[in-house]
Amino acid sequence: MKRALFTLLTLLVLTTAAAAKEVVIVTSFPKELFEGYKKAFEAKNPGIKVVINSKQTNAGVTYLRETRSKPEADIFWVSAPDAFQALKTDGLLDKYAPPKEIMAKIPAKIGTFPIHDPDGTYFGFAVSGYGLMWNRNYLQAHKLPAPKEWTDLTNPRYFNHLVISAPSRSGTTHLTVEVILQAYGWEKGWALLLNSGGNMGTITERSFGVPEAVVTGQYGIGVVIDFFGLSNIASGQPVDFVYPSLTSVVPASVGIVKGGPNPDNAKAFVNYLLSEAGQTVLFSPDIARLPVLPDLYAKAPKNYPNPFTMKLGGVNFNDKLSSGRRDVVNSLYDHVITFRHRELKDAWDGIYKAEEAISKAKGRDVAQAQGLVGEARKAASQPPITDKRASDKEVTDAFKSKSGLKAQLETEWENFARANYGKAKELASKALALTR
Amino acid sequence: MRRGVDWRQGFLMWALLALLGIFILYPVARVLWVSLSDDQGRLTLLHFVNFFRRPLFREALWNSLLSGVLVVFFGSLIAVPLAYISARYEFRGKIALQTLSTLPLVIPPFVGAVALQMILGRSGMVNLLLMRWFDTTIPFMEGMTGVVLVQTLHYFPFIMLNTAVSLSNIEASLEEAAENMGCHGWRLFRRITLPLMLPGYIAGSLIAFIRVIDDLGTPLMLNYKNLLAAQAYLRITTIGIDDVDGYVICVVLVLLSLASLFGARKYLAIAEYATVQRGAPVSERLSGGKRVWILLFIGLALGVSLLPHIGIAVLSFAKIWSFSILPSIYTLDNYVEIFFRVPHFVKNTLLYTLIAAGLDVLLGAAIAFLLVRSRLRGRNLLDAIATLPLAIPGVVLAVGYIRVFHGWDFPGIGGPLTSSWIILVIAYTVRRLPYTVRASYAALQQVHVSLEEAAQNLGANRFKTYWKVTVPLIAGGLVAGGLIAFVTSCVELASTIMLVPRIEMGPISYGIYIYMQSPLGRSAGAALGVVAILLVGLGTYLTHRVFGERAGSAFRV
Numbered sequence: 001m002k003r004a005l006f007t008l009l010t011l012l013v014l015t016t017a018a019a020a021k022e023v024v025i026v027t028s029f030p031k032e033l034f035e036g037y038k039k040a041f042e043a044k045n046p047g048i049k050v051v052i053n054s055k056q057t058n059a060g061v062t063y064l065r066e067t068r069s070k071p072e073a074d075i076f077w078v079s080a081p082d083a084f085q086a087l088k089t090d091g092l093l094d095k096y097a098p099p100k101e102i103m104a105k106i107p108a109k110i111g112t113f114p115i116h117d118p119d120g121t122y123f124g125f126a127v128s129g130y131g132l133m134w135n136r137n138y139l140q141a142h143k144l145p146a147p148k149e150w151t152d153l154t155n156p157r158y159f160n161h162l163v164i165s166a167p168s169r170s171g172t173t174h175l176t177v178e179v180i181l182q183a184y185g186w187e188k189g190w191a192l193l194l195n196s197g198g199n200m201g202t203i204t205e206r207s208f209g210v211p212e213a214v215v216t217g218q219y220g221i222g223v224v225i226d227f228f229g230l231s232n233i234a235s236g237q238p239v240d241f242v243y244p245s246l247t248s249v250v251p252a253s254v255g256i257v258k259g260g261p262n263p264d265n266a267k268a269f270v271n272y273l274l275s276e277a278g279q280t281v282l283f284s285p286d287i288a289r290l291p292v293l294p295d296l297y298a299k300a301p302k303n304y305p306n307p308f309t310m311k312l313g314g315v316n317f318n319d320k321l322s323s324g325r326r327d328v329v330n331s332l333y334d335h336v337i338t339f340r341h342r343e344l345k346d347a348w349d350g351i352y353k354a355e356e357a358i359s360k361a362k363g364r365d366v367a368q369a370q371g372l373v374g375e376a377r378k379a380a381s382q383p384p385i386t387d388k389r390a391s392d393k394e395v396t397d398a399f400k401s402k403s404g405l406k407a408q409l410e411t412e413w414e415n416f417a418r419a420n421y422g423k424a425k426e427l428a429s430k431a432l433a434l435t436r
Numbered sequence: 437m438r439r440g441v442d443w444r445q446g447f448l449m450w451a452l453l454a455l456l457g458i459f460i461l462y463p464v465a466r467v468l469w470v471s472l473s474d475d476q477g478r479l480t481l482l483h484f485v486n487f488f489r490r491p492l493f494r495e496a497l498w499n500s501l502l503s504g505v506l507v508v509f510f511g512s513l514i515a516v517p518l519a520y521i522s523a524r525y526e527f528r529g530k531i532a533l534q535t536l537s538t539l540p541l542v543i544p545p546f547v548g549a550v551a552l553q554m555i556l557g558r559s560g561m562v563n564l565l566l567m568r569w570f571d572t573t574i575p576f577m578e579g580m581t582g583v584v585l586v587q588t589l590h591y592f593p594f595i596m597l598n599t600a601v602s603l604s605n606i607e608a609s610l611e612e613a614a615e616n617m618g619c620h621g622w623r624l625f626r627r628i629t630l631p632l633m634l635p636g637y638i639a640g641s642l643i644a645f646i647r648v649i650d651d652l653g654t655p656l657m658l659n660y661k662n663l664l665a666a667q668a669y670l671r672i673t674t675i676g677i678d679d680v681d682g683y684v685i686c687v688v689l690v691l692l693s694l695a696s697l698f699g700a701r702k703y704l705a706i707a708e709y710a711t712v713q714r715g716a717p718v719s720e721r722l723s724g725g726k727r728v729w730i731l732l733f734i735g736l737a738l739g740v741s742l743l744p745h746i747g748i749a750v751l752s753f754a755k756i757w758s759f760s761i762l763p764s765i766y767t768l769d770n771y772v773e774i775f776f777r778v779p780h781f782v783k784n785t786l787l788y789t790l791i792a793a794g795l796d797v798l799l800g801a802a803i804a805f806l807l808v809r810s811r812l813r814g815r816n817l818l819d820a821i822a823t824l825p826l827a828i829p830g831v832v833l834a835v836g837y838i839r840v841f842h843g844w845d846f847p848g849i850g851g852p853l854t855s856s857w858i859i860l861v862i863a864y865t866v867r868r869l870p871y872t873v874r875a876s877y878a879a880l881q882q883v884h885v886s887l888e889e890a891a892q893n894l895g896a897n898r899f900k901t902y903w904k905v906t907v908p909l910i911a912g913g914l915v916a917g918g919l920i921a922f923v924t925s926c927v928e929l930a931s932t933i934m935l936v937p938r939i940e941m942g943p944i945s946y947g948i949y950i951y952m953q954s955p956l957g958r959s960a961g962a963a964l965g966v967v968a969i970l971l972v973g974l975g976t977y978l979t980h981r982v983f984g985e986r987a988g989s990a991f992r993v
Contacts, residue, residue, distance in 0.1 A: 024938070028953070029953070030953045030954030030957070031950050031951065031953065031954045031957060032954050032957075033954075051938050051939075052938065052939040053936070053937065053938050053939065054939055054942075054946075054949075054950055054953070055933060055934070056673075056933065058673045058674065059673070059831075059933055059934050062673075062835060062838075062934070063838065063934065066835060066838040066839050066842060067838060067842050067843075067854075069842070069843040070842065070843045070852075072855055072937075135758060135759055137758055137759040137760070138559065138759045141759065168670070168674050169670070169674070201558070202659040203659060204659055205656050205659060205661070205670065206656075208952065208953065209659070212550060212958065213553075215758055216550065216553060216554060216557075216559070216757065216758060216759070217559045217758045217759025217760070218553050218557045218558055218559050218560075219558075219559075236755075236756060236765075237756060237758060238756070238758050238759075239758075286954075330674070334670075335492070338661060339492055339661060339662060342579070401475050402470075402473075402474055402475050402483070402680045403475070404482060404486060407483075407486040407489070407490060407681065410490070410492075411489065411490050411491065411492075414490075414491060414492050415491065418491075
């Protein structure tokens with residue numbers, strides 16, 4: 001009896017000691033967000049200390065991979081869906097089923113995008129849409145109209161005024177690129193991407209480089225995730241934001257690290273994030289993200305966007321297709337747009353100049369010049385491979401191994417782009433010469 | 437000393453090799469092995485063949501080399517005159533020149549980029565003014581031109597600091613002898629001074645060259661990606677794919693750096709630079725027209741290279757600064773925001789960087805001693821390993837550390853090395869070691885071995901000789917190297933971001949990163965940047981005050 005009591009006591013001491021501990025979170029979220037949640041969660045769960053390990057998304061993924069033999073983190077908490085997919089593939093995330101009363105209030109999908117991982121390794125806790133953000137002072141000074149749709153990005157007047165982050169560097173930009181490819185089709189989609197790529201003033205390496213460039217007025221219009229726009233509007237910067245009619249709304253997620261030191265606290269944190277109290281935190285103006293609980297929008301601040309009632313264009317987003325060819329699309333974008341940006345810009349600059357000259361050449365026969373410009377546009381709008389090839393297993397596998405095929409493909413794409421942009425530039429300058 | 441192999445030297449070298457092996461070679465090799473193996477883990481050179489087959493990488497290689505050469509060239513045009521002025525003339529405000537000319541090395545991460553854009557960017561202060569007055573703009577910050585411009589302003593202090601040390605170590609009587617024989621002015625400089633100051637100048641140019649080809653910050657700041665370091669970084673840090681090309685580029689960068697290291701050493705080995713005597717310091721009081729011209733040159737050179745710092749200071753008081761010449765709304769909130777966090781960031785930063793700089797000076801002096809004074813086989817290997825960190829991206833070193841040190845408890849700290857702040861100290865020490873090695877090496881080359889032999893003939897033992905004779909003579913080089921190590925560690929981000937175990941252990945550069953992540957925090961980040969600059973400025977100033985007086989002519993940087 002005595003011994004049993006003693007054992008019980010020891011157990012009790014041990015369990016309370018274990019419970020009164022930490023939850024270690026690897027996150028790429030801004031300070032406002034993790035500090036807000038740290039405060040709220042610690043108030044609700046006295047005794048549990050939230051320990052933040054703030055890393056860029058890719059550094060976080062690398063960190064979890066390298067520490068898998070003895071994980072030190074409990075929670076992985078970032079925006080990019082592809083980071084979670086990569087970790088899941090590596091078996092670094094634990095399966096978890098949050099309490100039914102919490103999960104029942106969250107719909108399974110937003111638009112056509114599943115909010116949670118169907119296998120239960122990560123959970124959407126907020127959703128974000130992609131759109132366009134612009135600097136009012138900049139547009140006014142350059143006498144430019146505000147954009148509305150993705151197709152506006154090909155407007156010749158926007159030449160050198162736009163900014164985007166490379167899809168290979170930003171999971172959310174990758175999804176935007178996929179939305180465009182799926183909404184307009186492979187050929188037309190790439191034509192749009194290549195033409196807007198030619199209009200980009202720069203292509204940034206960090207997703208927050210885009211709002212930075214727009215807020216400071218280095219460039220006029222940027223392709224951004226909504227909270228960059230919304231929080232900067234809230235803080236009084238001279239910027240505006242719009243969701244194009246064809247947009248993607250994607251979840252930002254949280255997952256439990258497999259074998260982490262404090263699994264119970266990790267679960268408590270996930271439960272809190274998904275609970276009504278946790279979701280309400282998202283409304284605070286310096287966080288400005290959209291909750292996954294549809295009922296909560298009744299309590300939202302005025303003019304807060306509601307993704308559950310928003311008209312989400314006609315894109316029937318195919319997640320499998322998107323994640324299957326992700327590496328190919330990203331590398332393709334880099335090798336024909338990001339790394340060949342100077343040549344691409346030169347080509348479109350030439351095309352625009354020729355077209356302007358044609359439109360001003362009144363009363364003269366410009367049919368031949370028009371023909372040349374048409375050819376130039378075609379050359380500068382072509383992707384080097386078909387959508388079938390992009391999803392081909394041989395090609396997608398090349399990006400997962402060290403075979404020489406990847407190097408070969410990337411070289412082909414680069415050479416294709418270089419040759420086409422050179423040709424487009426030449427055709428355009430011929431057309432320009434004809435108008436004189 | 438030239439009496440053949442001494443077992444104590446041998447022991448020192450093996451101890452150093454072991455240390456550098458554990459903290460540099462092994463972790464880096466663990467990561468870079470990827471580039472030499474195929475899917476089955478067998479050795480292959482295919483990836484390197486592919487590297488040279490790809491036009492993109494050939495273009496990047498050419499661009500990197502070109503930027504390195506151009507930056508050394510333009511950097512020398514600023515650095516050599518400044519070094520000469522600082523070593524040879526007496527004037528009021530000299531210590532300000534010495535302090536301010538170190539600051540360009542300290543561009544705090546992220547906010548430095550934003551600030552530079554606000555001033556030189558396409559809608560920056562200068563271009564908005566040009567637009568208003570002349571209806572035109574100049575693309576300072578675009579393409580390769582922008583990269584070379586920013587890197588020149590950023591890295592010229594490497595050349596300046598090292599050249600100045602060499603200059604002040606030159607035996608004055610040699611120049612006087614030349615003057616007595618009728619050699620003056622430019623001819624004197626070209627025939628006598630220039631050859632004698634070569635060790636420091638070459639050391640500085642070498643560091644600048646290697647730093648430029650391995651520089652990530654500038655290309656990323658300007659979004660110019662067709663350079664080797666940028667290609668490596670982009671490929672290594674892309675989520676979800678293990679892009680072998682990134683690691684191949686790292687190896688190419690390492691090889692390039694080693695080639696330039698041994699090239700520079702070969703070049704210096706042609707002649708001897710050591711002098712036996714130390715003359716009185718040659719310094720001229722500035723006066724008259726010369727004074728005006730010199731101050732004008734200093735003002736212009738420093739004014740331009742401190743533009744990012746001025747920008748950061750303005751940004752830290754800005755609430756709204758958007759497409760306007762100056763901020764439209766000012767605030768003090770940013771300083772209020774960081775006020776309570778600053779002590780903690782400053783404490784961490786000082787703790788890590790001072791220990792690291794101290795270790796660097798010790799290790800650098802020991803390594804340089806073996807390189808110059810011993811004939812041990814293996815000393816070239818030591819030199820090569822100690823120089824490697826210049827060429828290794830911070831990310832690669834950090835990943836190597838996590839891979840090697842995670843998972844086993846380090847004796848004495850009750851956990852793995854990677855969950856303690858000590859890992860940051862090690863990373864900083866290793867990454868900045870090349871600076872103290874090169875600086876001590878250059879200084880030691882100017883000390884004639886006969887001085888040490890004389891001490892020994894008079895009965896001093898080896899240790900006493902080194903401590904009492906050699907160290908004071910090379911103190912200038914040691915302090916200059918340690919200073920650069922401290923200064924550059926204060927704003928190190930690449931390995932910091934990967935290695936900080938938890939937010940409370942972050943140094944100031946990490947704090948800036950945290951603020952930049954938040955859409956509202958760039959101005960608060962700039963306020964932290966101002967703190968970092970002040971910290972470094974104060975450190976540099978104190979170094980000059982303390983060592984400038986005590987070490988007399990030995991330290992005149």
